[in-house]
Amino acid sequence: MTEAPLLPRNEDGIETAIGVLRQRFGERLHTGASVREQHGHTTTWIENQLPDAVVFPQSTDEVADVVRICAAHKVPVIAFGTGTSLEGHVNAPGGGISVDLSQMGKVLAVHAQDLDCVVQPGVTRADLNTHLRDQGLFFPIDPGANASLGGMAATRASGTNAVRYGTMKDNVLALEAVMADGRVIRTAQRARKSSAGYDLTRLLIGSEGTLGIITEITLRLQGIPEAISSARCSFPSVDAACRAVMMTIQYGVPVARIELLDEQSVRAANAYSKLSLPETPLLLLEFHGSEASVLEQAETFRTIADEFGGTGFAATTSTEERNQLWQARHDMYWATLQLRPGARGISTDVCVPISRLAECVTAAQDKAAELGLMAPIVGHVGDGNFHSLVLVDMDSETETANARQFVSWLNDLAISMDGTCTGEHGIGQGKRPYLVKELGAATDYMAAIKQALDPDNILNPGKILPG
Structure with missing residues (x-):
C-alpha cells in the first residue's frame, strides 16, 4: 500500500x-x-x-x-x-x-435533430446509450468501466473509441457546475461552436473536481452507423502490431477502435472469456460506416497487416461475435488478475506520439522483465495510449519496490518521448509527482487558477496540485 x-x-x-x-x-x-x-x-x-x-x-x-x-x-x-x-x-x-x-441520474433532454442531449452527472454511459438506442443515436466515449458521465467529464475520460470520436473534451458542449463559493454557473450554450469569452467548459473538463462540481452536462451524440464490422489479427511481436497501427493511421483508415493486447493479455482473455485466440500480440479493430465502406476499411487493414506479419485476420459484422470480442476487451482487468491469483493489480497508463508507440511499448515490456514483474499491456493504440497492469505481491517489499520503480520509470519514459504521464487516468494523487516534470512552470499557472477559483482550497484538495 x-x-x-x-x-x-x-x-x-x-x-x-x-x-x-x-x-x-x-x-x-x-x-x-x-x-x-x-x-x-x-x-x-x-x-x-x-x-x-x-x-x-x-x-x-x-x-x-x-x-x-x-x-x-x-x-x-x-x-x-x-x-x-x-x-x-x-x-x-x-x-x-x-x-x-x-441520485442525480436523469437524462434531462435529448435533441435528436441537433445530435445532443442534456444529462445529470450520475447518469452512466451505459444508461445513456440504453436511453438513446431507440432514437438511432449513441454516445461514443467508452472508457471500459460503466463510469458516470460527471466523473468522465471531470477526469477527461476517453477509451476505446477515442481514435475516431475523440475524448470527453471533444464531446461536451456545455456544463453546469457549482463553484467553490456555492454559486452555480453555465459555461456555454448548446451551439456547436462559440467565440464568447474564456473556454470554461474545457477548463472544468479534466479538473478532477478541484475547480467546481459538475451538476449538468450537454453532450454531443452520434448517429448509430449503418454498418459495424469488427476484426482481429495476430502479430509476431508487439513491435510489429504497433507498426501496423502506425501505418493504418497514416493511411487515413477511419478506424473507430484499434486495441492492442500483448501475449500475456491474450492468454488472460482466453482463460477468462473462454476464447481460443493465438497467444501472440493481438489487434482488435472496429469499423463504422456503410456496408461497403466497412468492408473496404477491413480489407485495407488486412493488406497493411500482411506487411507486418499479421496472421489469422478475421472480420465479422455479427453483433453477437462483435460483442463477445469487445466484452473480452472490457473484462481485461478481471481477466488479468486471474493470471496471478492473490496479487494486487496496479494499473498505470501513458500516452506518446504514435511514431514512438512501438518503441515505448517494447521498452515497457523489457523493463518489466528486467525487474521480474508480470505487467500485461493493453492499449488504445490508435492514439498512442496504453495501459500496463502490474501484478504485485503486496507482502513482498522487493516486488513492491520494483513495481514503484517500473511505474515511475514508465512515466518518465513517456515524458521523455514528448508524451504524457497519463493519457486518460488523470493525475489525482498518484501521478502528481510527474505533472511538474511534464509541464514545468505551467503548473504554477494551474495553481494560480485554483487559488483564484477556490481560495480556501475546499474542492477536492490534495489532487493534481500539492496541498
Whole structure:
C-alpha cells in the first residue's frame, strides 16, 4: 500500500458542517464506516482516506447547499461518481464531505435533430446509450468501466473509441457546475461552436473536481452507423502490431477502435472469456460506416497487416461475435488478475506520439522483465495510449519496490518521448509527482487558477496540485 499525503484537518469545522448538513439532508447524510470506506475507495495501491460523511444530493440546488455550508466552515468537498477512477481521485486526505451524485441520474433532454442531449452527472454511459438506442443515436466515449458521465467529464475520460470520436473534451458542449463559493454557473450554450469569452467548459473538463462540481452536462451524440464490422489479427511481436497501427493511421483508415493486447493479455482473455485466440500480440479493430465502406476499411487493414506479419485476420459484422470480442476487451482487468491469483493489480497508463508507440511499448515490456514483474499491456493504440497492469505481491517489499520503480520509470519514459504521464487516468494523487516534470512552470499557472477559483482550497484538495 502506498501512503498518500495527509492534509491538515479542520476538526471543528467538519463537526459543525456535519451537524448543519444533517439538519438539511436527514437520512441522506451518512457517517457510517462502511459507506465512508466505499467513498474513499481507490482501485490502486494508494491507501484509502475516508471522508467524515457522505451526502446524497438530488439536485443542483442541493449540491450548491452542500458547497455553501462547507465553504462557510472551510471544510473539504469531494465529488463522487461511481468510484472507478484509478489515481486516488476520491480520497479525502484532509477529511471532509463526499458528495455522491448517483441520485442525480436523469437524462434531462435529448435533441435528436441537433445530435445532443442534456444529462445529470450520475447518469452512466451505459444508461445513456440504453436511453438513446431507440432514437438511432449513441454516445461514443467508452472508457471500459460503466463510469458516470460527471466523473468522465471531470477526469477527461476517453477509451476505446477515442481514435475516431475523440475524448470527453471533444464531446461536451456545455456544463453546469457549482463553484467553490456555492454559486452555480453555465459555461456555454448548446451551439456547436462559440467565440464568447474564456473556454470554461474545457477548463472544468479534466479538473478532477478541484475547480467546481459538475451538476449538468450537454453532450454531443452520434448517429448509430449503418454498418459495424469488427476484426482481429495476430502479430509476431508487439513491435510489429504497433507498426501496423502506425501505418493504418497514416493511411487515413477511419478506424473507430484499434486495441492492442500483448501475449500475456491474450492468454488472460482466453482463460477468462473462454476464447481460443493465438497467444501472440493481438489487434482488435472496429469499423463504422456503410456496408461497403466497412468492408473496404477491413480489407485495407488486412493488406497493411500482411506487411507486418499479421496472421489469422478475421472480420465479422455479427453483433453477437462483435460483442463477445469487445466484452473480452472490457473484462481485461478481471481477466488479468486471474493470471496471478492473490496479487494486487496496479494499473498505470501513458500516452506518446504514435511514431514512438512501438518503441515505448517494447521498452515497457523489457523493463518489466528486467525487474521480474508480470505487467500485461493493453492499449488504445490508435492514439498512442496504453495501459500496463502490474501484478504485485503486496507482502513482498522487493516486488513492491520494483513495481514503484517500473511505474515511475514508465512515466518518465513517456515524458521523455514528448508524451504524457497519463493519457486518460488523470493525475489525482498518484501521478502528481510527474505533472511538474511534464509541464514545468505551467503548473504554477494551474495553481494560480485554483487559488483564484477556490481560495480556501475546499474542492477536492490534495489532487493534481500539492496541498
